[in-house]
Amino acid sequence: MSFAFKIGASALALTVAATSAFAEIDAAWWKAAAEPYQGVTIRGVTESSPPSLYIREVLAPEFEALTGIRVDVETTSWDQMFDKAIKDMEAGTGIYDMAYIEQDIIYSYLSRDFLTDLTQFLADNPDLKAGTYDESNFTTFADYFKDDAGHLYGVPMEAFLKVYLYRTDLFNDPDIQAAFKEKTGRDLAPATTHAEYAEIAQFFTDYGNENDMDLWGTTAQAHTGHVASWYEYFESVAPTFGVYNWGIDADNNYGASVENGGEMNSPEAVEAMEWWLSMRDIAPPESPASTWTEVGTTFGAGRAAQGLVYGENAGWIAADETKSLVVGKVGVALPPLKDGILEEVEGGTGYIGYYDGGAFGMPHSSKNKEATALFLQYIGQNEVQPDWAVAAPRVTNTATYDDPKVQEMNTKLSGYYDLIKDKGYLFAGAPAYPFHAQVREATAPVFYQILTGDLGVQEGLDQMAATAETTLTELGYRK
Amino acid sequence: MQSKTLGWILLAPTLLILFFFGVLPFIYVVFVSFHQWNPFAVDPEMVFNGADNFRQIVFDPAFLNSIGVTVLFVLFAVVSELILGYVLAQAFMRDFPGKAIFRTIHTLPLIMAPIIVGSVWKLMTTPSIGIIPKFLDDWFGITMNIATSAPAAFATVVIMDIWHWTPLVTLTLIAALVSLPSDPFEQAQIDGANKRQIFWHITLPMIAPAVVATVFIRLMDALRTVDEVWMLTGGGPGSATRFVGVHIFKEVFPKTNYGYGSTISVVVLYLTIVACWLLYVTMLAPRSKKD
Numbered sequence: 175m176s177f178a179f180k181i182g183a184s185a186l187a188l189t190v191a192a193t194s195a196f197a198e199i200d201a202a203w204w205k206a207a208a209e210p211y212q213g214v215t216i217r218g219v220t221e222s223s224p225p226s227l228y229i230r231e232v233l234a235p236e237f238e239a240l241t242g243i244r245v246d247v248e249t250t251s252w253d254q255m256f257d258k259a260i261k262d263m264e265a266g267t268g269i270y271d272m273a274y275i276e277q278d279i280i281y282s283y284l285s286r287d288f289l290t291d292l293t294q295f296l297a298d299n300p301d302l303k304a305g306t307y308d309e310s311n312f313t314t315f316a317d318y319f320k321d322d323a324g325h326l327y328g329v330p331m332e333a334f335l336k337v338y339l340y341r342t343d344l345f346n347d348p349d350i351q352a353a354f355k356e357k358t359g360r361d362l363a364p365a366t367t368h369a370e371y372a373e374i375a376q377f378f379t380d381y382g383n384e385n386d387m388d389l390w391g392t393t394a395q396a397h398t399g400h401v402a403s404w405y406e407y408f409e410s411v412a413p414t415f416g417v418y419n420w421g422i423d424a425d426n427n428y429g430a431s432v433e434n435g436g437e438m439n440s441p442e443a444v445e446a447m448e449w450w451l452s453m454r455d456i457a458p459p460e461s462p463a464s465t466w467t468e469v470g471t472t473f474g475a476g477r478a479a480q481g482l483v484y485g486e487n488a489g490w491i492a493a494d495e496t497k498s499l500v501v502g503k504v505g506v507a508l509p510p511l512k513d514g515i516l517e518e519v520e521g522g523t524g525y526i527g528y529y530d531g532g533a534f535g536m537p538h539s540s541k542n543k544e545a546t547a548l549f550l551q552y553i554g555q556n557e558v559q560p561d562w563a564v565a566a567p568r569v570t571n572t573a574t575y576d577d578p579k580v581q582e583m584n585t586k587l588s589g590y591y592d593l594i595k596d597k598g599y600l601f602a603g604a605p606a607y608p609f610h611a612q613v614r615e616a617t618a619p620v621f622y623q624i625l626t627g628d629l630g631v632q633e634g635l636d637q638m639a640a641t642a643e644t645t646l647t648e649l650g651y652r653k
Numbered sequence: 654m655q656s657k658t659l660g661w662i663l664l665a666p667t668l669l670i671l672f673f674f675g676v677l678p679f680i681y682v683v684f685v686s687f688h689q690w691n692p693f694a695v696d697p698e699m700v701f702n703g704a705d706n707f708r709q710i711v712f713d714p715a716f717l718n719s720i721g722v723t724v725l726f727v728l729f730a731v732v733s734e735l736i737l738g739y740v741l742a743q744a745f746m747r748d749f750p751g752k753a754i755f756r757t758i759h760t761l762p763l764i765m766a767p768i769i770v771g772s773v774w775k776l777m778t779t780p781s782i783g784i785i786p787k788f789l790d791d792w793f794g795i796t797m798n799i800a801t802s803a804p805a806a807f808a809t810v811v812i813m814d815i816w817h818w819t820p821l822v823t824l825t826l827i828a829a830l831v832s833l834p835s836d837p838f839e840q841a842q843i844d845g846a847n848k849r850q851i852f853w854h855i856t857l858p859m860i861a862p863a864v865v866a867t868v869f870i871r872l873m874d875a876l877r878t879v880d881e882v883w884m885l886t887g888g889g890p891g892s893a894t895r896f897v898g899v900h901i902f903k904e905v906f907p908k909t910n911y912g913y914g915s916t917i918s919v920v921v922l923y924l925t926i927v928a929c930w931l932l933y934v935t936m937l938a939p940r941s942k943k944d
Binding site: 253256257260264282285286397398399400401458459460461462463608609611612614615616619622623625626628648649650651 | 691692693694695696697715779780781782798799800801803886887888889890891892893894895903904906907908909910
């Protein structure tokens with residue numbers, strides 16, 4: 175395909191996309207509202223993820239064509255994104271008009287008044303309020319970006335569950351089913367308990383080994399020098415054993431150790447860690463070097479029979495033939511749980527996994543708040559959501575679930591959207607800690623030592639709990 | 654007088670840039686190092702705490718560990734680069750078939766950004782996927798996993814640094830070797846000196862300033878290595894490659910511990926100056942005295 179043809183095709187696709195979106199929104203209103211801001215360029219910084227890339231490559235050009243306001247979206251690595259945004263907001267330089275706010279950092283930002291109250295801003299500037307934008311359109315995930323008064327500080331742009339993915343082609347293979355039954359005495363089906371999960375994982379690792387296949391029984395996000403492993407344990411594994419909020423009790427003077435009312439080094443935490451490490455040991459060899467990205471790649475390469483995978487990767491794994499070798503072979507389920515946890519969570523205590531996601535917020539230091547408010551409303555409308563949800567499997571608006579395109583994608587993803595819609599309430603975002611990164615970074619080095627075997631599980635968790643309490647004391651949260 | 658004024662005027666832009674982007678930030682870092690400051694603490698303001706941070710650093714096992722692994726890294730990397738760089742420089746002083754192509758290929762790593770070098774080496778060393786573990790396994794039956802083996806990770810980081818920076822050492826030593834006069838070597842040969850004697854008593858003393866300058870540059874670079882290691886291991890496994898630069902980065906940026914992070918930066922700068930001074934004193938000062 176020639177370069178000129180590619181350009182032409184891209185332009186045509188963009189025009190079609192833009193035309194279809196424009197057809198459903200009030201173009202005249204947007205043009206009129208943007209009239210005073212012609213020549214303005216708004217800048218945003220975000221993580222280089224599929225939903226963000228869609229903003230940069232589709233929504234921003236659409237908005238530019240519609241309003242004449244230029245939008246520069248800088249996509250960078252996860253840590254660089256935070257570094258740049260925090261420095262900008264801390265110094266008040268106003269380089270960025272929009273910043274990606276991951277759900278787990280919102281409490282830190284709110285504690286420092288880094289963000290503009292969008293609800294209040296639109297109430298104070300009714301001329302800028304788009305008829306197609308309504309905060310009530312968002313799913314309950316938007317609640318994570320609200321203050322106690324219910325005011326919104328970020329327009330949700332992505333929301334996923336970290337789900338249990340499994341290979342339907344392997345799980346439905348009659349020969350494999352027979353072999354599994356012979357070996358374990360039970361039918362092969364997605365695991366609902368840790369014991370079942372471990373049994374399946376061991377079976378497939380052995381199966382891959384015996385048949386000279388590059389196949390292992392589970393993924394493991396177990397990097398020995400990156401916080402991704404820390405997150406997998408605290409967000410996705412520990413809660414399934416009943417250890418919530420990192421084992422820190424905010425209502426009990428931020429105790430982390432059992433001695434001080436916390437659970438970071440509790441028997442349940444130890445059990446969770448030991449189980450997870452045993453899974454890591456039968457996962458593909460790259461697992462100790464895997465972050466969330468590599469786990470997706472491992473699963474997409476067909477190297478694992480099952481695993482806990484961030485939803486942002488589920489879309490391309492299940493549907494993108496240019497990247498994934500397991501298209502059409504992926505099933506989705508709830509993560510395995512310890513007995514009694516599901517009932518506990520349904521009763522209103524705790525959660526079973528991570529509800530990941532983020533929003534676009536407006537730094538208090540933005541110098542183009544009016545133009546930025548227009549763009550944030552643009553990306554928050556129901557009208558732009560379906561194509562976005564298909565391009566990157568994220569749902570932030572309730573109406574998106576019922577769109578035919580999304581329903582079609584839901585089928586490809588084996589009901590992933592249904593899972594978010596129906597079971598999303600069982601998952602939760604990060605705890606409301608303003609000290610999120612500080613405690614994580616303080617405890618992570620000890621955590622890595624557990625992974626490398628330099629520290630035993632109980633000894634390591636004891637040290638982590640002590641380190642967390644020391645850090646919280648230094649920061650002034652723990653008295 | 655007029656030319657002096659003109660000189661200052663011409664220098665002024667450079668001095669201003671140096672002041673605002675070099676001196677002023679340094680003074681600010683020193684100022685911050687005497688404070689407790691974490692913007693996400695209950696009290697987000699800077700609080701003066703005297704020398705508390707400096708006192709804390711002496712007993713901080715994480716910092717001491719990072720200093721330890723950094724010193725080892727510098728030692729292995731810089732010494733290897735110096736030896737290898739000298740051997741290659743001597744080789745390039747002679748003619749051999751394909752010399753121009755080899756010299757070009759040999760210099761290529763120099764033009765790569767450290768972050769790219771880290772990425773490339775990560776791809777090459779990722780367990781079970783990378784080309785290096787694959788061939789080590791296929792050919793020698795050696796299992797290499799830099800994510801679980803601290804010695805393997807450390808050795809890989811050292812080798813990566815050697816691969817990246819040896820060309821710089823080679824180029825500077827070639828420049829030094831080319832500029833040497835031929836008379837002392839001819840006289841030594843006439844007097845019957847062997848190759849080893851010529852190297853120790855003529856070549857090395859004459860290229861010593863270039864060697865010291867090269868070691869200074871590499872020492873300072875190696876002490877602040879971040880990007881390559883960040884990409885390759887992230888400082889792991891555990892803290893096996895958590896060099897002081899990575900330690901400072903993690904302390905200052907994700908942890909936003911600006912006060913203590915600044916203290917570590919100041920101390921590391923001090924240690925770097927001391928190391929360079931010791932090097933200068935041991936390698937060049939005796940020679941200057943003799944001259």
